[in-house]
Amino acid sequence: DTEVTQTPKHLVMGMTNKKSLKCEQHMGHRAMYWYKQKAKKPPELMFVYSYEKLSINESVPSRFSPECPNSSLLNLHLHALQPEDSALYLCASSQDKALAGTQFFGPGTRLTVL
Amino acid sequence: QQPVQSPQAVILREGEDAVINCSSSKALYSVHWYRQKHGEAPVFLMILLKGGEQMRHEKISASFNEKKQQSSLYLTASQLSYSGTYFCGTDADDFGNEKLTFGTGTRLTIIP
Numbered sequence: 001d002t003e004v005t006q007t008p009k010h011l012v013m014g015m016t017n018k019k020s021l022k023c024e025q026h027m028g029h030r031a032m033y034w035y036k037q038k039a040k041k042p043p044e045l046m047f048v049y050s051y052e053k054l055s056i057n058e059s060v061p062s063r064f065s066p067e068c069p070n071s072s073l074l075n076l077h078l079h080a081l082q083p084e085d086s087a088l089y090l091c092a093s094s095q096d097k098a099l100a101g102t103q104f105f106g107p108g109t110r111l112t113v114l
Numbered sequence: 115q116q117p118v119q120s121p122q123a124v125i126l127r128e129g130e131d132a133v134i135n136c137s138s139s140k141a142l143y144s145v146h147w148y149r150q151k152h153g154e155a156p157v158f159l160m161i162l163l164k165g166g167e168q169m170r171h172e173k174i175s176a177s178f179n180e181k182k183q184q185s186s187l188y189l190t191a192s193q194l195s196y197s198g199t200y201f202c203g204t205d206a207d208d209f210g211n212e213k214l215t216f217g218t219g220t221r222l223t224i225i226p
Contacts, residue, residue: 056212100213
């Protein structure tokens with residue numbers, strides 16, 4: 001299985017809502033990543049988890065809260081988002097954080113904040 | 115710092131060749147190339163390592179000039195399926211770097 005899955009595909013939420021994005025991989029990868037991508041821009045790294053521990057937080061606002069319950073699963077909890085947070089949220093994994101350049105990406109969740 | 119790619123966009127007829135360049139201001143240990151089709155996730159194409167050989171994926175090849183801190187992607191006899199946005203990704207030269215920094219991107223459109 002060489003796939004990273006993400007749910008939901010699309011999400012529309014209000015600024016007072018709480019929602020979660022889910023990412024799953026069964027490749028035995030030990031590093032997982034969250035990216036944010038705006039239209040016509042490259043993906044921007046948000047968080048890196050290595051062996052289920054948060055390794056990098058790229059100064060992301062606290063309204064985004066990542067969680068890694070086990071080695072296959074990565075969540076991104078959303079609370080009190082702003083309209084400018086609307087974007088495509090991509091999850092990725094790599095065999096190890098030292099092999100961060102070779103990542104497998106999920107299809108993404110397109111988030112709209114009203 | 116984000117690598118800079120050129121050109122920003124290019125339109126080709128099917129069968130034509132293209133070159134996409136990626137430049138970094140930092141010393142590089144490796145360069146990674148990804149392609150992202152519209153509405154889809156980025157897909158890894160190839161990795162080039164310092165001191166390594168030129169790599170190839172189907173009719174796409176790439177080179178890495180360590181001295182100039184540049185990489186180039188060569189698309190030969192382009193096919194419609196090559197359309198998409200190409201990103202280079204770079205690791206800095208400090209060993210054990212954990213993250214991939216994507217370049218500014220090059221949008222490639224292949225027309226019949």
